[in-house]
Amino acid sequence: MTARATSFGSETSSYEQGRPEYPAAAVAWMLEGVAGDTRSIVDIGAGTGKLTRGVLALGDTSVTAVDPDAQMLAALHTSAPDVPGLVGTAEELPLADGVADAAVLGQAWHWVDPVAASREIGRVVRPGGVLGLIWNVRDERTDWVRRLSGIMMGSPAEQMIAEDGVAVFEPFGPLEERRWEWSRPMTRAELHAMARSRSYIITAPDEEKARIERGMDALFDELGLVEGSTLAMPYLTVAYRAIRAS
Template identity: 35%
Template structure:
């Protein structure tokens, strides 16, 4: 477990309050592509974080077990979703029995795993015919203010993959031989400027550079966004990129 992956712990509350959820259409698509209702399904939500996806899966009637390595992310999940079974662990070594899940979900967390281990682990824990669902909320770079913000982050951070907007490296590391189905589900949400900036600030490029270093960036970013959204309400635009693989 790298320090970078555990760095989420430093922003657990901010993460839970500011990160976007997932639209109902995502869960409809999962049901359609797996051919099975979530209601009554045994779901393992890996890299569950503070439980943003866990809670939505549960609201659809799934029996969810959460798996999360970070102690503070897990603590927030326990408060936000009391009663959800939670095990501390990694997708690379799932602390779960063979064939015990109908569905394994990774909401924005698959890229933190080592696919040489997490793929066989998912196949082991899924029952035959069970499905692995990976998804990410990707900011829509076709929207001009999002493209401009992306450029400002890159300028500030150096030309790194900053995790806030791009889809690099996502489901591509599934075994080439594994059949998969993909869906793209566009959606938007309207949030206060403060929530939007807290959401942006919870991404790894800011977490790992420290609060002080980021303070100047965020003061400038607030001014840039107020010019676009003078009433202080930001419309964030996303597409959820979903990949489903069914175990033979």
């Protein structure tokens, strides 16, 4: 796992402030085929709990959070104190065979080895269970968002989705995909927090961080984004699900 993949713990507050929640309809769709009175879900790469909270809100679910960074799990426990948190990765899960009805990954599959992760998640998810993958990505069809992305630089997730490169492997079957368009009002501070939560910026030299901050401020000045006002950030939520073979 790369340094960028494990860098987020140093910016937990920025991650929580700057990253959006997941649309409830998208989370529900990922887990639509998961049966049971109380569904057992593993949230892998759970971070500060954005997706964990979305899964819990569906009701009739228990969630175990797994993340490689103990700092992220500590932040998760501030909002979801009853959720068990375990340090681990998609390729090495600290869980027994067949204990989960489903596994979900939010903003995380682009960091894993998809073959090894599919195999390991397939060990933990029961036959007929579900693997769900989800991302919130900025909709760059809007001019100012495209310019913002040029200042902040792209991400591996955006590249993977743009190139239709999302793939899972045995023992999971073919992927289904759905997309949702929506927007989030964001203040200048929230937009800066969103930028600070990105792995490229977390691991960048100080001069690069300063360049990005200056570029963002110049763009926001041009757009008239002042204290007390917001911009509607257009998002595209892309979700996938696959069924574990029997």
